[in-house]
Amino acid sequence: MQVTLKIFRFNPEKDRKFHYETYTLEAEPTERVLDLLERVKGYHDGTFTFRRSCAHGVCGSDAMRINGRNRLACKTLVQDVGERITIEPLLGLRVIKDLVVDMEPFFENYRKVLPYFINESPLPEDGRERLQSPEERARFDDTTKCILCAACTTSCPSFWASDDYLGPAALVAAHRFIFDSRDEAAAQRLQIVAETSGLARCHTVFNCTMACPREIQITKAIGELKMATITGKLD
Amino acid sequence: MKVHQFDVVVVGAGGAGLMAGLYASRSAKTAVISKLYPTRSHTGAAQGGIGAALGNMEEDRVEWHTYDTVKGSDYLGDQDAIAFMCEQAPEIVYELEHMGLPFNRTPEGRIAQRPFGGHTNNETGKPVRRACYAADRTGHMILQTLYQQCVKNNVTFFDEFQVIDLILSNGAAAGVVALELATGELHVFHAKAVVFATGGYGRVWEITTNAYANTGDGIAIALRRGIPAEDMEFFQFHPTGIYRMGILITEGVRGEGGVLINDKGERFMDRYAPHVKDLASRDVVSRAMYLEMREGRGIGGKRYLYLDVRPETVNKYAAIDGRTNPDGTPYTVTAEQILAKLPDIIDFCRTYLGVDPVTQPMPVQPTAHYAMGGIPTNIYGEVVIDEKNTVMPGMYAAGECACVSVHGANRLGTNSLLDIVVFGKQAGIRAAEFANGADFQPLPDDALDYTRSQLDGLRHGSGKENAFTIATELKTVMFDHVGVFRTEEGMSQALEKIRELKERFKDVRVSDTGKVFNTELLNAWEVSNLLDIAEVTTACALNRKESRGAHAHEDYPKRDDENWLKHTLVWQRDGKLEIGYKPVTITRFQPKERVY
Ligand SMILES: Cc1cc2nc3c(=O)[nH]c(=O)nc-3n(C[C@H](O)[C@H](O)[C@H](O)COP(=O)(O)OP(=O)(O)OC[C@H]3O[C@@H](n4cnc5c(N)ncnc54)[C@H](O)[C@@H]3O)c2cc1C
Ligand code: SF4
Ligand code: FES
Numbered sequence: 086m087q088v089t090l091k092i093f094r095f096n097p098e099k100d101r102k103f104h105y106e107t108y109t110l111e112a113e114p115t116e117r118v119l120d121l122l123e124r125v126k127g128y129h130d131g132t133f134t135f136r137r138s139c140a141h142g143v144c145g146s147d148a149m150r151i152n153g154r155n156r157l158a159c160k161t162l163v164q165d166v167g168e169r170i171t172i173e174p175l176l177g178l179r180v181i182k183d184l185v186v187d188m189e190p191f192f193e194n195y196r197k198v199l200p201y202f203i204n205e206s207p208l209p210e211d212g213r214e215r216l217q218s219p220e221e222r223a224r225f226d227d228t229t230k231c232i233l234c235a236a237c238t239t240s241c242p243s244f245w246a247s248d249d250y251l252g253p254a255a256l257v258a259a260h261r262f263i264f265d266s267r268d269e270a271a272a273q274r275l276q277i278v279a280e281t282s283g284l285a286r287c288h289t290v291f292n293c294t295m296a297c298p299r300e301i302q303i304t305k306a307i308g309e310l311k312m313a314t315i316t317g318k319l320d
Numbered sequence: 321m322k323v324h325q326f327d328v329v330v331v332g333a334g335g336a337g338l339m340a341g342l343y344a345s346r347s348a349k350t351a352v353i354s355k356l357y358p359t360r361s362h363t364g365a366a367q368g369g370i371g372a373a374l375g376n377m378e379e380d381r382v383e384w385h386t387y388d389t390v391k392g393s394d395y396l397g398d399q400d401a402i403a404f405m406c407e408q409a410p411e412i413v414y415e416l417e418h419m420g421l422p423f424n425r426t427p428e429g430r431i432a433q434r435p436f437g438g439h440t441n442n443e444t445g446k447p448v449r450r451a452c453y454a455a456d457r458t459g460h461m462i463l464q465t466l467y468q469q470c471v472k473n474n475v476t477f478f479d480e481f482q483v484i485d486l487i488l489s490n491g492a493a494a495g496v497v498a499l500e501l502a503t504g505e506l507h508v509f510h511a512k513a514v515v516f517a518t519g520g521y522g523r524v525w526e527i528t529t530n531a532y533a534n535t536g537d538g539i540a541i542a543l544r545r546g547i548p549a550e551d552m553e554f555f556q557f558h559p560t561g562i563y564r565m566g567i568l569i570t571e572g573v574r575g576e577g578g579v580l581i582n583d584k585g586e587r588f589m590d591r592y593a594p595h596v597k598d599l600a601s602r603d604v605v606s607r608a609m610y611l612e613m614r615e616g617r618g619i620g621g622k623r624y625l626y627l628d629v630r631p632e633t634v635n636k637y638a639a640i641d642g643r644t645n646p647d648g649t650p651y652t653v654t655a656e657q658i659l660a661k662l663p664d665i666i667d668f669c670r671t672y673l674g675v676d677p678v679t680q681p682m683p684v685q686p687t688a689h690y691a692m693g694g695i696p697t698n699i700y701g702e703v704v705i706d707e708k709n710t711v712m713p714g715m716y717a718a719g720e721c722a723c724v725s726v727h728g729a730n731r732l733g734t735n736s737l738l739d740i741v742v743f744g745k746q747a748g749i750r751a752a753e754f755a756n757g758a759d760f761q762p763l764p765d766d767a768l769d770y771t772r773s774q775l776d777g778l779r780h781g782s783g784k785e786n787a788f789t790i791a792t793e794l795k796t797v798m799f800d801h802v803g804v805f806r807t808e809e810g811m812s813q814a815l816e817k818i819r820e821l822k823e824r825f826k827d828v829r830v831s832d833t834g835k836v837f838n839t840e841l842l843n844a845w846e847v848s849n850l851l852d853i854a855e856v857t858t859a860c861a862l863n864r865k866e867s868r869g870a871h872a873h874e875d876y877p878k879r880d881d882e883n884w885l886k887h888t889l890v891w892q893r894d895g896k897l898e899i900g901y902k903p904v905t906i907t908r909f910q911p912k913e914r915v916y
Contacts, residue, residue, distance in 0.1 A: 127788030131840040132832040138531040144360040201468035202420020216429030
């Protein structure tokens with residue numbers, strides 16, 4: 086089939102303002118949108134710029150707006166979006182060039198929630214693993230799936246309004262550790278997410294959950310964090 | 321140009337680079353440089369598990385893991401290195417757990433383990449549960465956990481900096497040259513020790529499980545600077561990639577009881593590996609699949625077969641095989657259990673194939689997967705540059721870009737995740753130790769020249785050729801002629817073609833003249849790496865006149881220990897390749913015929 090791609094273009098060294106370019110190419114319905122972008126770059130315009138690596142939805146490089154919705158180009162098939170496809174960068178982050186946005190504010194928010202395992206208690210004497218039941222492990226399984234693609238955070242109106250809002254991805258990271266039975270810093274993290282730039286800014290719009298390519302129940306996770314800050318309990 | 325000084329510079333932020341960075345930064349001023357954001361590294365794609373004889377589910381021993389790895393390597397692995405890795409395995413898996421890695425758990429709360437190809441109970445010959453796993457995203461969890469620990473420990477990162485050249489001075493490592501993607505600026509990292517952890521090069525082949533970023537940069541840079549590469553003819557084709565796309569379907573699927581089926585509905589692996597069947601090692605299974613397809617038993621006569629993990633199929637063959645649970649009861653699975661253990665696989669199949677593995681079989685074909693060869697090192701991660709294993713001072717390598725060699729002619733599943741953490745850690749510790757006892761080598765005045773000349777070449781070619789087209793042609797010829805089965809004729813043709821492509825590559829000119837995020841320039845440079853790597857791979861393969869592990873030479877179908885029980889070394893000297901050999905370290909296990 087023939088597919089028309091309308092692509093957001095911005096070259097900081099030449100353009101004062103962004104514009105759109107249109108490319109028409111032959112494609113199979115089962116091809117990834119990323120395959121098409123590669124061909125545009127390979128054969129039509131080498132200057133067209135985007136990030137990508139794994140090509141199957143596990144590295145988080147190629148989140149972008151496809152027909153207005155945040156998706157991974159490598160996890161979106163042509164048949165999912167039709168023969169007229171509009172490609173734009175994520176919203177709410179500065180565009181560096183074409184689809185490449187500045188990820189630093191995103192990672193900065195991530196780093197604020199102590200996104201690492203904290204347990205200062207002595208290790209088991211036999212040097213082996215800390216025990217954790219399958220149920221305890223299942224408690225935070227969903228939020229371990231995050232690939233830091235930023236699709237959620239950049240779909241959130243609260244984040245567009247101000248990028249000091251931690252955003253869903255950082256809250257997902259906080260959840261992953263707060264609900265891990267082995268971790269000891271839940272109270273500290275709950276305090277961080279309860280501050281003004283945290284949970285209170287979430288108005289349960291559900292955009293994040295809809296955007297997440299890993300199908301993480303983000304709004305649910307945020308709800309659990311809200312509950313934990315109110316009750317002080319983790320269950 | 322900016323100049324930075326660090327005691328240790330680690331290039332690459334996958335599992336190997338992060339582990340090296342974490343350890344080196346404990347005692348030395350360390351920078352980790354990566355062309356991707358660390359969490360985008362391809363370690364995150366690893367699915368099935370990391371091997372360690374923990375014995376959490378049933379009896380297992382480090383010696384069995386060692387022997388299985390030696391046998392899996394078709395006796396080309398160095399046995400001292402293999403023994404070291406397998407001994408370290410339990411400790412390092414516990415260390416990962418202590419860092420917070422969320423492994424799946426047994427009912428007792430211990431790390432859960434699953435069977436994987438080639439891992440056996442050496443007394444019964446049956447598959448053993450040795451792969452420690454976190455659902456089917458073990459690599460993702462390792463990468464995330466290590467990155468999180470780096471954040472915790474304030475490791476210094478240079479994200480989206482692409483290393484183009486290695487600086488040597490007085491025969492020792494003195495730093496690297498990197499291009500900052502955001503600005504296009506060149507940076508010199510002056511260092512006392514350099515660790516390469518740049519990953520694999522599966523993008524040389526058309527159908528691959530590897531990421532776009534896996535272009536073998538580290539190995540290509542090292543070759544250009546006179547460092548040899550070892551055992552490059554050994555490249556693993558994984559039996560089960562999604563048809564035409566190459567996306568990996570983990571061996572864990574067969575570990576959970578999935579079987580391969582041909583067009584006649586036969587489970588054919590029992591003919592090729594009567595003992596462990598679908599869980600034979602990868603070279604064996606990939607070849608069996610090719611033979612089935614060659615005999616016309618591909619599905620509908622096409623170049624794919626079915627991987628079937630539907631509960632009824634699993635239960636049928638588990639009963640035939642007499643497979644049991646740890647408590648001795650017959651092994652059975654339900655659709656829910658499959659869903660719980662292989663969520664990502666199910667997701668991939670639904671997304672890319674529109675197939676639901678719980679109710680339909682998956683179309684699969686062998687896919688380029690893993691580089692056994694790479695930059696030669698010893699077990700401390702020190703790079704060794706000749707037949708006598710002479711160490712290059714200050715130069716280290718770890719992970720898929722390195723060749724210790726623990727995988728020999730064929731890697732067992734779960735042993736790469738193990739390799740990257742064990743040897744990443746060694747390289748990090750040793751590099752820091754070395755740096756703490758050494759002075760900076762002086763920076764040569766022309767430190768940037770070679771980088772500039774390479775990039776200028778790409779900017780000023782005639783423009784008659786397109787790098788994308790050249791890469792596509794390369795991948796096709798490599799998949800057709802330097803793949804699962806090889807012939808003298810096919811490989812000679814491939815080598816000729818590669819050399820023609822290298823000539824044509826000189827006429828490439830990138831159209832993007834900008835500095836900011838010039839990925840066209842960098843992608844074209846990566847194609848030059850693919851070309852160099854394809855050339856050494858093919859030349860070394862053509863030279864090895866035997867079949868061993870992943871190198872299946874149809875004109876020499878037998879393993880020949882008398883003449884070929886040796887590692888290949890290849891140097892790039894003045895644009896020409898020189899090939900040499902060095903002995904394999906054999907300690908406890910004398911080579912014998914390999915049967916599964
Ligand atoms: C789909 C898949 C599944 C797998 N499953 C398993 C499994 O279950 N068990 C197992 O043991 N093994 C598995 N493997 C193999 C294993 O995952 C890899 O071999 C291993 O993760 C490689 O790790 P690494 O750290 O060496 O490289 P990578 O993780 O690939 O990291 C390479 C790093 O180098 C950087 N880099 C590269 N070039 C440059 C440059 N020029 N300048 C700067 N930085 C650079 C990249 O940015 C990246 O950070 C799997 C592999 C694949 C592809
Ligand atoms: S929660 Fe989902 S959408 Fe958000 S960063 Fe993680 S993977 Fe991406
Ligand atoms: S390229 Fe990795 S998520 Fe799309």
